[in-house]
Amino acid sequence: MSVLEMKNIKKSFGDLEVLKDISFSVDEGQVVSIIGPSGSGKSTILRCATMLETINGGEFSYLGRKAAWEENGQVVYAPKDQLREIKKDFGLVFQNFNLFPHYSVIKNLTDAPINVQKRNKDEVYAEAKELLIKMGLEDKADVYPYQLSGGQQQRVAIARALALKPKMLFFDEPTSALDPELTGEVLKVIKSLTEMKMTMAIVTHEMKFAHDISDRMIFMDGGYIVENCTPDEMFNSTNERLRAFLGKLEGGY
C-alpha cells in the first residue's frame, strides 16, 4: 500500500498557480527524490503534503486515510482529531533546521514524544540517546543548538523527526543551508536511513546523491510533474527541459 498518495493537487498563492495538477505516490520503504528548477513547485508540494499549506484542489491520503478531498468543487480537510492522527504518520526536516533554540539537544528530541505523544519518559530518553549515537552526536545531548555546527544541527533535526517514529520522512532541501564541507555528514545520515527501509521523500539539488539513494525520481517544472521514473531513466531522458536543467547543474552531478 502507498504511504502517501497525492491526486490532482492544485495550489495557488493569490493569482499565482504554483501547483497545477500533481499526482504521485510513495510506497512503503521507497525513497523518492523531487528535483527541478527553483519556482517549479517542488518545495510547495512538500509543504502541502505536510499540511503547512492548504491545497486548493485534488486529494491526498496517508496509508489509505484521506487527509483532504474535494466535495462539490471545494477542498475539505478531515476533522481535527483525524488530522492529528494522520500527522503522526510523517515527519519533516527543514532546510533551516528549525530547532528550538531554548531547548537542549536532548530536550529537542524528547519534548514532543513526552508531551505530544504522552509516551513514557524513561523510554523516550533511552531511545533519544540511541538516536544521538546513530547520528554521531552522543556527546552533544546537553548542549544548545547555537553551540553546534550547521551539519550537527541538521542531524539533530533529523533525530528529532525520527524520535516521533513516523512512517515516512520528508526532507526539504536538507543541505541547502549548509557549507559544502558539511553536506556530506548529513547526506551520510540520510543514506543510513535508507538502509533501515525508511520511507522518504526528498527535495534536493544533490543530483548524484539523489541518483544513488532514490528508488524513483520526480522532475518538476512550471507546476507540473514532467518526469516520474527511476534514477537511471531520469539521467538518460531525452526530455528537453530536463536535459536543460541537468545541464545547468553539471557541477553538482
Added chain:
Amino acid sequence: MKKKILAVALCLVMVLTMFAGCGSKDATTGGDTITTFNVGFDAEYPPFGYMDDNGDYTGFDLEVAQAVCDLEGWELIKTPINWDAKDQELNSGAIDCIWNGFTINGREDSYTWSVPYCDNSQVVVVAEGAGIATLADLAGKKVGVQAASAALSVLTDEEAQKELGDSFGELAQFGDYNAAFAELAAGALDALAIDIGVAKYQLNSRGEGFVILDEHLNAEQYGVGFKLGNEELRDIINADLEKLYADGTITALAEKYEIADMIILGA
C-alpha cells in the same frame, strides 16, 4: 482564549471591588447622621494647610476645622488635593468642603460660602534691593503668580487689576512656592504676586532677602467653600465659627499662626 479574557476581567472586577470596599462612607448633604467631615486642602499652602515638623497635616484652617469637629463630635478627615482639581474633588463628593485659604472674591457664585473669616490681601514680594518699591515699578517686569490662584484672577480680571497685570512684561505661572522663590532669588522672576498670609510665612521661614511691597494688589476674604446648594452643612459650620470665635479659640489659633490681624469674625 475566551477563558483567559474572562479570568482577567474577573480579576480586575475583584481588585476594584476590593478597593471600593475600603472607601470611607462619608455623609455629606441631607446628613441625618454625619460622622465624618472630609476637608480638602492644598498641603503646600502654609500657614493655612501644610505638613508640620512631625509629618502631620496642620495649619490654621485645619486646626479650626478640628475645633469644629470637636464641637460636633465628628471625625475630621484631612484630604490633600491637587489645587487644579479642587472642583472635581468637591463636586464628585470626594471631599465635603474646600477649607484652605480659599478666596471668596471672584468665586461668589461657584460655591456655597461660609461667612468670611479671614481678610486676605494679594501682595507683591520682591527681592531686597531690586529697586521696586511701588506697583507702578512693576511695569515691564516678569511677575510670577501661582497657577489657579486668587492672585492670578485679580491680575486678569477686568474689574480688578487687569490693567496692572497688562503692564507687566510677563505674567508667569508657577506650580509651587519653592520653585517661585528660587526663581525670584536667582533673578529669573522680578516679583511674586501672592496671598499675604503665605508671603509672611515664606519671609519668616526664609529670613533676609525679600520684602513685601506696602501697596497691596487688593483686599479679599477667605471662606470655607461648599458644593453649591449644600446649605445645611454650611449653616452648621457658620454657627460653629461664631461659637469658636466667641470662646476665643479662633483668636488663639490666629495668634499661634501669626495671622491675628487678618481675622474678621465677630465684626
Added chain:
Amino acid sequence: MSIMVMLKLLSAGMLKSISIFAFTLILSIPLGMLVAFGRMSKNKVISNIIKIYISIMRGTPLMLQLLVVYFGPNLLFGMNIAGYKYPAIIIGFAINYAAYFAEIFRSGIQSMPQGQYEAADVLGYSKRQTFMKIILPQVAKRVLPPVTNETITLVKDTSLAYALSYTEMFTLAKQIAAAQTTFAPLFIGGIFYYVFNFVVAEVMNFIERKMDYYK
C-alpha cells in the same frame, strides 16, 4: 523638621510608590499580553478597537489619563468617588502601561521566525502548546530589554500620582518642601528613586543572565 522624621515620612511614601509600581506591573503585563493578542486578532473590529486604544494611551499624557480615570465616573455617571483615588491610580497606570507592553509583546511575537511555528506544527504540538512551550519562552527573552526600560520608566512615573494628590513619595516630598521652604526633600526623593531603580535594574539584569543559556 528633623532629617529622621523626613526620612521616615519619605520612606512611608516610598512604600506607597512601590505599591503603585507593583500593582501596575502585576496587572499590566497580563493585560498587555491580552491587548497584544487583540491587536494581532484577525477580527478587524477587535484589532481596530485595540489600535485606537493603544494610540490614545500612547498619544496622551499619563497625567491626563489619571485625571480622567479618577474623575470620569463622577463626571459621566455622577458616581460618588470617595475612596476611589488609589484604585483609580492603579487602573490608570495599568491600562497605560498595558498599551506599551502590548506593543513590545506584539513586536516580540511577530519577530519569531515562522519556522518555529511550522516545526512545532509538524511535531504535533497543539496551538496552545506551541505558544506556551515554544514561542512564549523565546519571546520573553527577546522582549526583556525593552520591558526593563519600561519598568525603570514606571518607577519614575509613579510620581505622576501627584496629579491626584495621592501621597506617594513625590507628593510627600513636595508637601514637605513647601512647609520647610527648601528643596532638600526633593533631592532625598531623587535618591530614593535612584536606589529603587538600581534594585530594579539589578533584578532585571539577573533575569537576563538567567535567560542567557541560549542564543
